[in-house]
Amino acid sequence: MIYFFRMDELKSFKIKEEREIVKSDDGKLSWIENDLITPSGEKVTWSRARASNDVVVIVPLAEDNEVYLKREWRLSSGDFVWEFPSGYMEKGEEIFETAQREVQEEIGFKAGKLEKLATFALAERFSATYHLVLASNLTPSKLESSDKHEHLQVGKFSIEEARKKTNAGEGGKVYALLALSYLEKPFKGR
Numbered sequence: 001m002i003y004f005f006r007m008d009e010l011k012s013f014k015i016k017e018e019r020e021i022v023k024s025d026d027g028k029l030s031w032i033e034n035d036l037i038t039p040s041g042e043k044v045t046w047s048r049a050r051a052s053n054d055v056v057v058i059v060p061l062a063e064d065n066e067v068y069l070k071r072e073w074r075l076s077s078g079d080f081v082w083e084f085p086s087g088y089m090e091k092g093e094e095i096f097e098t099a100q101r102e103v104q105e106e107i108g109f110k111a112g113k114l115e116k117l118a119t120f121a122l123a124e125r126f127s128a129t130y131h132l133v134l135a136s137n138l139t140p141s142k143l144e145s146s147d148k149h150e151h152l153q154v155g156k157f158s159i160e161e162a163r164k165k166t167n168a169g170e171g172g173k174v175y176a177l178l179a180l181s182y183l184e185k186p187f188k189g190r
Contacts, residue, residue: 013038021047028052028088032127051128056098057086059117059179060107061136067162067183068107068138071153082155082165084179099133104143107154112137117182122174132179159183 014037021031033047060068069082085106089098096114104110117132157165159180166176 016043048125048127051088051126053088053090054095054129054131055086055088056095056102056131056133057084057175057179058099058103058111059084059132059134059183060103060109060111060138061134061183062138062156063136066156066158068109068154068156069162069165070106071155073151080153081167082162083173084166084176086175095131095133099131099135101143103135103138104141106152108140108142109135109138110141111135112139118178120175120178130175132175132182134182 015034016037017035019033021033023030028051030050030052031047032050033045036044036046038044062068068085070085071080071082073080085102087098087102087106089095090101093101095116099114100111113136115134115136117134119129119131121127121129155165162176163180166173166180
């Protein structure tokens with residue numbers, strides 16, 4: 001049923017109960033159900049996935065204005081995909097600490113400079129906060145990853161090649177499109 005309200009008449013939903021239905025073995029994801037009362041008084045249940053920690057996505061920018069991507073097998077596509085380094089923030093970590101750790105673990109560089117570009121959410125049904133960080137002044141420095149399931153390949157690409165590799169804007173990851181949009185502006189005379 002659809003109800004139309006003037007904005008000044010619109011009332012908020014009321015959350016009556018929240019339940020964690022299932023939690024992943026590693027504790028990073030949960031499936032949550034919420035019982036709500038709508039502005040019209042109806043009782044409804046909404047569900048969503050929730051990440052336990054924020055996610056940091058790193059855009060490693062080389063001095064020649066090319067970017068580094070990692071190629072990793074992903075269950076969602078059933079194939080290897082090119083993407084920016086990323087990872088969950090560990091307990092007690094700050095955004096830049098996570099960015100530095102992930103860029104070292106996943107592509108083998110340490111950033112001399114880190115800059116926060118954006119903070120965003122991807123979807124209503126997946127509660128997670130993403131932080132987009134530009135990493136520059138890169139020097140070789142490899143950290144061993146504790147994620148034994150990661151089998152990564154690293155590549156360096158122009159922004160246009162990275163757009164094609166990440167399939168940005170054509171079913172690829174939304175954060176790749178956002179990251180590449182940020183990168184294209186400064187190099188067009190901004």
